[in-house]
Amino acid sequence: xxxxxxxxxxxxxxxxxxxxxxxxxxxxxxxxxxxxxxxxxxxxxxxxxxxxxxxxxxxxxxxxxxxxxxxxxxxxxxxxxxxxxxxxxxxxxxxxxxxxxxxxxxxxxxxxxxx
Amino acid sequence: xxxxxxxxxxxxxxxxxxxxxxxxxxxxxxxxxxxxxxxxxxxxxxxxxxxxxxxxxxxxxxxxxxxxxxxxxxxxxxxxxxxxxxxxxxxxxxxxxxxxxxxxxxxxxxxxxxxxx
Numbered sequence: 074x075x076x077x078x079x080x081x082x083x084x085x086x087x088x089x090x091x092x093x094x095x096x097x098x099x100x101x102x103x104x105x106x107x108x109x110x111x112x113x114x115x116x117x118x119x120x121x122x123x124x125x126x127x128x129x130x131x132x133x134x135x136x137x138x139x140x141x142x143x144x145x146x147x148x149x150x151x152x153x154x155x156x157x158x159x160x161x162x163x164x165x166x167x168x169x170x171x172x173x174x175x176x177x178x179x180x181x182x183x184x185x186x187x188x
Numbered sequence: 189x190x191x192x193x194x195x196x197x198x199x200x201x202x203x204x205x206x207x208x209x210x211x212x213x214x215x216x217x218x219x220x221x222x223x224x225x226x227x228x229x230x231x232x233x234x235x236x237x238x239x240x241x242x243x244x245x246x247x248x249x250x251x252x253x254x255x256x257x258x259x260x261x262x263x264x265x266x267x268x269x270x271x272x273x274x275x276x277x278x279x280x281x282x283x284x285x286x287x288x289x290x291x292x293x294x295x296x297x298x299x300x301x302x303x304x305x
Contacts, residue, residue, distance in 0.1 A: 106293075113297055114297060115192075115295040116281075116295040117295075118292055118293075118294075121292060131292065161231070163233060165233075174221045174238060176238060177223075177233075177293055178235070179225075179232065179233035181231060181232050182231050182232070184231075
């Protein structure tokens with residue numbers, strides 16, 4: 074049981090380049106999330122998808138786009154990378170966000186550096 | 189708005205001792221859930237324990253327990269009999285009812301725990 078799988082694990086981009094971070098879960102979860110983690114700031118929500126076919130902005134959505142391709146997959150795209158987007162990105166999933174007691178299950182993260 | 193505060197950037201504890209990691213939260217919602225996650229140096233996020241706002245008893249999971257004081261809006265994590273493998277970053281997080289009905293998880297800034305032999 075793989076859980077939440079993120080690719081790639083590491084990526085270096087030049088300013089202005091684009092890339093897509095991939096995420097897939099095999100737990101049949103309805104909800105999926107993208108967070109970024111920066112030193113001293115904890116994890117901040119970029120975008121989330123409450124259920125297949127829906128996506129919504131989180132706390133820090135600027136510079137990002139997402140696609141919920143199907144129930145399993147939720148991708149994060151950086152159209153024109155900036156140094157401020159250097160971070161560790163986590164994808165997560167949960168049974169649903171409609172009940173407050175379901176924990177998030179996280180992927181192992183993608184370490185992105187933008188030079 | 190929801191907010192989680194972890195005031196201890198770093199904590200040190202000796203092996204086999206107990207340690208308490210502080211977490212206070214702010215929400216005006218009557219229903220909410222509080223979570224603790226562990227992030228070892230390898231980077232993954234591991235779910236440790238959950239406490240619901242209406243739970244009568246403090247949550248426990250093995251060596252982890254949650255000291256939930258609702259009136260003080262605190263949800264401290266207690267790790268008993270610390271082990272070297274407990275050295276990690278620990279995050280407190282909260283989920284509460286939102287106007288949209290969809291609850292998102294909000295994280296604190298974390299506490300780095302170092303367990304020494």
